Amino acid sequence: MKKTLIALAVLAASGAAMAQSTVTLYGIADVVGRYSTTDLGKGAGSLAKSEIVSGGINTSRWGLKGSEELGGGLKANFKLEEGFAMDTGAGQTKDFASAPQAFSRESWVGFSGGFGEVKLGKTWTPFDDVIGTSDGMFNAVGMSPMRLAFASENYRDTISNTIYYATPNFSGFAAAASYSAREGDPKRARVEAFNVTYGSGPVAVQFAYQQEHLELATAGGIAGTTANNGTYAVLGGSYDFGIAKAKANYAKVTNKAWGGGSGENIDGNNTKEWQIGVDVPMGTALTLSASYAKSDDNNATGANRTQKRDGFGVAGKYVLSKRTFLYGGFSLNTASQVVTGSTTGDWKKNIVELGMNHKF
Numbered sequence: 001m002k003k004t005l006i007a008l009a010v011l012a013a014s015g016a017a018m019a020q021s022t023v024t025l026y027g028i029a030d031v032v033g034r035y036s037t038t039d040l041g042k043g044a045g046s047l048a049k050s051e052i053v054s055g056g057i058n059t060s061r062w063g064l065k066g067s068e069e070l071g072g073g074l075k076a077n078f079k080l081e082e083g084f085a086m087d088t089g090a091g092q093t094k095d096f097a098s099a100p101q102a103f104s105r106e107s108w109v110g111f112s113g114g115f116g117e118v119k120l121g122k123t124w125t126p127f128d129d130v131i132g133t134s135d136g137m138f139n140a141v142g143m144s145p146m147r148l149a150f151a152s153e154n155y156r157d158t159i160s161n162t163i164y165y166a167t168p169n170f171s172g173f174a175a176a177a178s179y180s181a182r183e184g185d186p187k188r189a190r191v192e193a194f195n196v197t198y199g200s201g202p203v204a205v206q207f208a209y210q211q212e213h214l215e216l217a218t219a220g221g222i223a224g225t226t227a228n229n230g231t232y233a234v235l236g237g238s239y240d241f242g243i244a245k246a247k248a249n250y251a252k253v254t255n256k257a258w259g260g261g262s263g264e265n266i267d268g269n270n271t272k273e274w275q276i277g278v279d280v281p282m283g284t285a286l287t288l289s290a291s292y293a294k295s296d297d298n299n300a301t302g303a304n305r306t307q308k309r310d311g312f313g314v315a316g317k318y319v320l321s322k323r324t325f326l327y328g329g330f331s332l333n334t335a336s337q338v339v340t341g342s343t344t345g346d347w348k349k350n351i352v353e354l355g356m357n358h359k360f
Contacts, residue, residue, distance in 0.1 A: 023066035025360075031086040032056030032327075032355025034142060041346030054086035055141045056355035057317075057327055061092075061105055067112075074113040081106040094158050095122070105158055119164040126164070126176040126195040127210035127232060128157040134206065134236030134247040136277015136291030137315045143331040143351045145293040145311030151271040152251040155210055155232045159191055172200035182213070189214045189230075202240035209233045230255050247277040247291075270298045289329075290314045309335040313351075328354040 031054055038047045054060045063081030070076055080103045083092030091100030108121030131153075132139035135146045147153050159180040166176040173196070180191040195208035212230045236249030253271040273295035280288045294310040315329025330352045337346055 021066070021068040023064060025062070025064055027062035028058050028060055028357065028359050029086055030055050030058045030060050030355065030357045032142060032353045034351060034353045036349060036351045038350075039348040044346075052087045053142065054084070054088075056143070056353050057138055057140050057357050059083050059092070059105075059141060060086045063103075063106070072113075074111060076109070077112055077117070077119075078109040079106050079119075095156070095160050108162075108164075110164075114168065116165060116167045119162070121162065122158060122160045123162045123164045123178065124158050125156070125162075125178050125180070125191065125193040125210055126166075127155055127193045127208040127234070129176060130195045130197060130206035130208045130236065131155075131234050131249075131251075133204070134238050134249045134277070135275060136247050136279065136289050137313050137329065137331070138289055138317060138327070140315060140327075140329070140353075143313055143315065143329055143353050145291050145313050145331050145333060146249075146275040148331070148333045148349070149293045149295045149309040149311050149335075150251060150273050150275070151253045151295055151297070152232050152234055152273060154253075156189060156191060156212060162191075172198050174198075202242075203237075204239075205235075205237040207233075207235050243280070245279040247279070248275065250274045272296055272298065285319045287317045287319075288314070289316070307335050307337060309333070315353075323359045325357050326355070327357065328352075 031052065034049070034051050034053050034056070036049050038049075040046060061081055061083045063079060065077075065079040065081075067075045067077045082101070082103050083094070083105045084090065085092070091102075092104040093100050094104040095101075103122070106122055106124065108119040108123050110117060110119040110121075112118070132147075135144055137144040137146075139147070141147065159178075161181040161183050162178055163180075164176065164178040167174055175194065175196045177194040178192070180189075182190040189212040191210065191212050193208065193210035195206065197207075198205045210232045212232075214230070231254045232251070233253075234249055234251040236247070238245055238247045251271075251273050253273075255269060273293070275291060275293040277289065277291035282288055290313065292310070292312045295308070297307050311331055311333035313329060313331030315327060317325050317327045319325045330350070333349045333351070335347050
């Protein structure tokens with residue numbers, strides 16, 4: 001009898017411990033039919049494309065996440081997330097890796113509690129956390145005018161070797177900061193970023209800043225000189241009127257090569273840009289959204305880095321269930337040089353999309 005009672009007590013304790021630890025498999029499957037036309041500028045011809053593409057609204061991904069109760073309100077957490085292409089099944093490459101990565105989007109472990117949350121590993125930066133929050137057109141990966149026009153979209157988003165901290169929410173206010181070590185890879189940067197956000201009732205405001213320190217690379221490795229620091233700053237906000245939600249943001253980029261990603265930062269290559277948008281609920285299932293974005297390069301070095309870009313678009317999202325929605329829309333986007341006598345880099349791109357997004 002005693003042995004039976006002891007065994008039952010052990011099983012009960014084991015069950016309680018298991019109940020305090022969770023692991024979840026999750027993901028997003030997003031695929032879209034896209035038709036686009038691109039005019040490449042004077043004498044450069046044009047291109048029309050019909051294609052099935054992965055990720056119209058969100059990048060397709062799958063992942064594992066979990067937490068364990070450690071007592072006293074403290075939790076141990078982890079997340080492993082891989083991006084992939086729905087149309088081909090190919091894995092995603094991020095952070096300037098040379099081949100698809102097992103967990104290209106996130107791979108971290110950390111703690112959370114009354115003090116906030118700490119993450120260690122590969123995480124999104126605090127700048128990435130907020131840049132799309134006040135974008136219209138559902139911040140759609142493939143057709144949002146802001147995502148196509150903004151130089152701010154050239155920031156490094158998910159970065160290896162990162163320490164990330166987020167505060168608790170204090171009456172609507174919250175903040176986060178991160179530091180990412182470069183660790184000897186010439187294609188990576190040392191990155192510092194932070195954000196401050198506020199959300200209460202119909203009002204939401206976000207500010208974020210990110211600084212990227214690159215070193216100039218040579219054929220034999222890393223040169224001894226340090227390139228200029230590329231910086232990004234964005235201020236965004238929204239107000240929900242009930243019948244519609246107004247959205248807007250303003251961003252500034254300094255010393256960054258437009259489209260350059262892994263290249264050196266360029267002194268004086270500065271950009272100012274803004275976006276306005278609106279979401280309009282049309283009943284319980286359908287939401288319409290519109291956006292206009294404009295971006296102007298300033299004091300840039302070289303004709304191919306001096307542009308004005310803008311775009312306008314309209315999109316709709318129809319909810320079928322808690323996990324599935326259909327979407328569609330179009331955007332009209334242009335870029336033009338402002339250097340006298342140069343047309344290199346001029347383009348016009350029109351996009352029409354119809355897609356499906358399913359969460360699991």
